[in-house]
Amino acid sequence: MKRENTIEVPLGKIKVGGKNPIWVEAMGREHPAQVERSIQEIKRVVEEGGEIFRLAIPDEDALLGLSQIKNQIDIPLVADVHFNLDLGIKAAQLGIDAVRINPGTAGNKKKLEELIKIIQDKNLALRLGANTGSLPPHHQKENRVEALFHSLEELISILEKNNFKNIILSAKSTDVEETIAIYDKLSQTFPYPLHVGLTEAGEGEEGIVKTSIALGIILREGIGNNIRVSLTAPDPALETRVAWNILKALKLRARGLEIISCPTCARRKGDVVALTRNLKQKVREKKIEVIGKVAIMGCEVNGPGEAKEADWGIAFAPRGKALLFSRGEIIKMIGQEEAEEELLQMLIKEMEEKKP
Numbered sequence: 001m002k003r004e005n006t007i008e009v010p011l012g013k014i015k016v017g018g019k020n021p022i023w024v025e026a027m028g029r030e031h032p033a034q035v036e037r038s039i040q041e042i043k044r045v046v047e048e049g050g051e052i053f054r055l056a057i058p059d060e061d062a063l064l065g066l067s068q069i070k071n072q073i074d075i076p077l078v079a080d081v082h083f084n085l086d087l088g089i090k091a092a093q094l095g096i097d098a099v100r101i102n103p104g105t106a107g108n109k110k111k112l113e114e115l116i117k118i119i120q121d122k123n124l125a126l127r128l129g130a131n132t133g134s135l136p137p138h139h140q141k142e143n144r145v146e147a148l149f150h151s152l153e154e155l156i157s158i159l160e161k162n163n164f165k166n167i168i169l170s171a172k173s174t175d176v177e178e179t180i181a182i183y184d185k186l187s188q189t190f191p192y193p194l195h196v197g198l199t200e201a202g203e204g205e206e207g208i209v210k211t212s213i214a215l216g217i218i219l220r221e222g223i224g225n226n227i228r229v230s231l232t233a234p235d236p237a238l239e240t241r242v243a244w245n246i247l248k249a250l251k252l253r254a255r256g257l258e259i260i261s262c263p264t265c266a267r268r269k270g271d272v273v274a275l276t277r278n279l280k281q282k283v284r285e286k287k288i289e290v291i292g293k294v295a296i297m298g299c300e301v302n303g304p305g306e307a308k309e310a311d312w313g314i315a316f317a318p319r320g321k322a323l324l325f326s327r328g329e330i331i332k333m334i335g336q337e338e339a340e341e342e343l344l345q346m347l348i349k350e351m352e353e354k355k356p
């Protein structure tokens with residue numbers, strides 16, 4: 001898939017944009033003053049593959065926590081100060097990797113120039129994150145895509161006059177069509193990397209579906225340098241998993257197993273749902289890190305075909321039996337009660353063999 005080119009912007013130990021991977025970002029729910037809880041939250045996200053973490057910095061207490069968190073976390077951290085440029089300046093002085101401000105609300109030009117100066121001196125990044133929920137008053141009569149665009153354009157022109165280039169852009173809407181339209185426009189206009197997301201997507205299936213459609217289309221067009229999934233959920237580990245599933249489905253990044261499992265029907269000869277759930281859980285618990293495809297199929301109709309295409313597979317058969325496949329070959333017929341353990345052992349063997 002051809003990617004739109006952008007400049008590269010440093011973000012802690014990584015770079016965003018250019019030919020770098022599309023990074024996965026998550027945002028904390030905890031107040032950073034709750035240092036230990038925040039650190040645990042970030043560690044859960046890192047376990048799920050989170051590569052950039054954003055913390056809301058609403059007050060001075062959050063700043064105090066931020067410096068302690070920064071000492072114990074080695075993925076890039078972004079301080080989200082929205083409109084409070086004083087907090088942004090202090091976060092940058094503390095050595096945070098990036099500051100996120102909202103062009104709709106961060107209006108003090110003198111303070112902005114002060115923030116830019118520190119960010120420039122320390123070679124940090126500044127994310128300009130526009131949002132349909134906080135459009136500047138003088139753009140509120142425009143349609144929302146135009147308003148998002150113009151609010152960013154105004155701020156970018158101030159930054160460019162100050163010869164500032166370490167910019168990451170985002171413009172988020174709650175609407176799928178608006179989100180696609182604004183990212184198309186940003187990508188055609190500016191050379192800066194794009195952080196892509198659909199804001200306030202909602203809870204559960206509704207949020208996951210809306211986000212996947214919007215991000216799927218934008219990423220498929222070759223646009224986007226890091227992504228964030230904004231779900232109403234108590235733990236950002238979920239948004240991290242969803243983000244990875246989007247990237248994996250588009251074959252833009254590879255991480256862990258892809259499990260293909262049939263929906264089951266009246267032809268099924270075994271419990272596909274239980275085996276799939278149990279296998280996923282065991283892979284997580286045992287920290288089995290293997291890149292590949294596992295197929296779990298309910299019967300001999302589509303089962304052997306899909307299982308043969310996968311790296312490893314099970315197709316349930318009559319009379320409590322199951323066919324075990326590896327790399328397109330039938331290995332053996334086993335009892336269904338052995339299926340989970342047999343698959344796990346194949347995955348563990350693969351992991352051992354691939355160890356450097």
Ligand code: SF4
Pocket residue numbers: 262263264265266267268269297298299300301302303
């Ligand atoms: S693989 Fe078999 S059990 Fe599964 S959905 Fe297809 S026909 Fe039904």
